[in-house]
Amino acid sequence: MSDPRYAIGIDLGTTHSALSYVNLQASDGEKTQHGVLAIPQLTAPGTIEELPLLPSFLYLPHADELAPGENKLPWQQTAEEQTGVAGEMARSRGATTPIRLVSSAKSWLSHPGVDRRSALLPHDAPEEVTRVSPLAASTRYLSHLRRAWDQAHPDAPFGEQAVTVTIPASFDPGARELTAEAARAAGYTNLTLLEEPQAALYSWIQGSEGRWRKDVKPGDIILVVDVGGGTSDFSLIAVLERDGVLEPHRIAVGDHILLGGDNMDLALAHLVARKLAANGTQLDAWQMRALTYGCRTAKEKLLADATVATWPIVVPSRGSKLIGGSVRTELTREEVSTFILDGFFPQVEASARPAVRTRAGLTQLGLPYAQDAGITRHLAAFLARQVGATAELEGYAGKQGAGAANAEATFLHPTAVLFNGGVFKSDLLAQRILGAINDWLYLEGAEPARRLDGADLDLAVARGAAYYSYVRRGTGVRIRGGTARSYYVAIESAMPAIPGMEPPIQALCVAPFGMEEGSEIALPNQEFGLVVGEPVQFRFFGSSVRRQDQIGDLLDFWGQDELIEMNEIQANLSPEGRQSGDVVQVRLHAMATESGTLELAAVANDGQRWKVEFDVRTA
Amino acid sequence: MPTPLRVATPDAALQLLSLFQREARLIDFTQENLSAYSDADIGAAARVVHEGCAKVLKEHFTIQPVRSEAEGSRVELPEGFDAAAVRLTGNVVGKAPFRGTLSHRGWRAADVRLPKLAEAHDAAILAPAEVEL
16 A cells, blocks of 8 residues: 555544544644545535535435435445435434434444444434444444545545544543444544544644644643533643653543533523423424524623623524514523523532432433533542542652642642633633633642633544644654553452342453553463353443553452443354364453554463454344 | 627526525515514514525625725725726726725625535425425
């Protein structure tokens, strides 16, 4: 294969996807020539427009719904591709026919409670709609982007370029693996995965054209707050100095929080709809969507300009009588403040924690949305959990945070904050979060954190991903860090059974924190006897705080929040060359692959390997 | 011999109408009889039209002023100025350079980005009828 000419970055978002690129031949050091691909997509039947973002929606039209040829794209589509429409038209059509709309495929892809390879979307579609799996939907978006690239660059085929796809930092190994699988199915060959908050920081570094070295200093701890359409994602990045060179290290990532800007707009829309309903006006689904858009605009205006007290919202009539048929209403500053600021960005103490409601007996097959809408509470919990994140970091020993030598700190003290995600187009919301953090810092005697400016909120992730593809090839700064969690399998303790009690378990560390990509470690002194042909399940745990555990460490006790149980993992020894029913002694190996996924393998003494699956199909 | 004239193709015009209808409900708006409604109702609808038209113009055209000077300021037009881009009004006598007051900056479409249409697409349907099942 010839050398890539472009470094491509793809932001596969919950609500929008984008593709950015760096021209490798025209770039040198921190001076890059880069761009964003205009993505041809249907915006209405038979109408193709090139837009910088591809809405991550897939519409599955009825056979009679579109006139022949009206769903054609500028490239040759396979029969399967023709069964669905991705992009802007999918989003607008789906508003009137939601039973045929696949949305939030990415959230489903990271939903551990469902079989993500099974055709289950749209989740409330009637029988006759041929559903698709979260994996297949993600594949569609990725393949649409690949086709768009190939059409625009016939001389530099996608398959020959270096490609980075972004994922939330909070994605577990299973969701990472599935994203890589979707990309492979979409024809991606040279693939690397990158965490979105890191991509945002890369974009900021790229945008500063070298000035970032003045804006950050060794000892800084950068908090990246990324609130997208559907998810909130936090990461901490420490700035180290090695041999006179600044080296950012990603030291911690947050949990997966399904809470984003769309929830805010929807919450406002429901508030306004209730007001209208009180006056006898009922809105249908189509009008609700128009109202949601109206609320987003009103929210941004009201939050941006303190002199505006109310902002009018007009929901157009469904029929052709626009005048008289339209519903006029308004949103007031007070409503936005109460709902958005106090609801999603409450001013809380550093000791605040998100409320966890115990789930009802029957868990519905739906997305596990965050149960507490307070983003600041989630943030407080994250910083507190990571209070020891720098304890073993070179140059940070003995101090929490950068400057303040404060052993009493109850949370990790960030010194700088980078915001990302469309939500922060309302600058007030960024200020609100920064204000909360600085209040917490002040109470612990630390310097206020400063804000890193200049990120492009919509495209930073795609841009940063392209830049990462570029710096991976040897030039420019790279964020270090390795895997952001340590992983464990449960081992039953050899203790006498006590009636009525589950046998206690021990946690065996099978992959330590911070494994660098390309590394592989074997589990010492621990062999498992696995039966050929019989799948074995292990309970599987991850920890975002236990940095010191080494592979092979066996834990008897751990703090309540230290280990989070994930989906079971499964080793299935296919009987290649062996007798079914034989017992084979295997050791577990952990690998951090070059492409950014984690792999576990069972390796027999003779070297034969079997992959341990993170994503176990539920029967 | 008659001077040949260019005939504008209807497709682009129909397409633009369709965009104005889709985003701004312009056809709905202009087809209604205003006398039946109060100014408040018309005002509410006008917001939809205004916001939508602005969106169409922003997304599909790059519109820039022809002259960058502030309106009301004195400008000088050298010899050979582009008479299509600047219209002289009032006391139009003498010869270039002309000095006068800028009364309107003018608008120029620096770029047009109309959607592409499928071969079979019937542009005459400005908005399809909608039937809810």
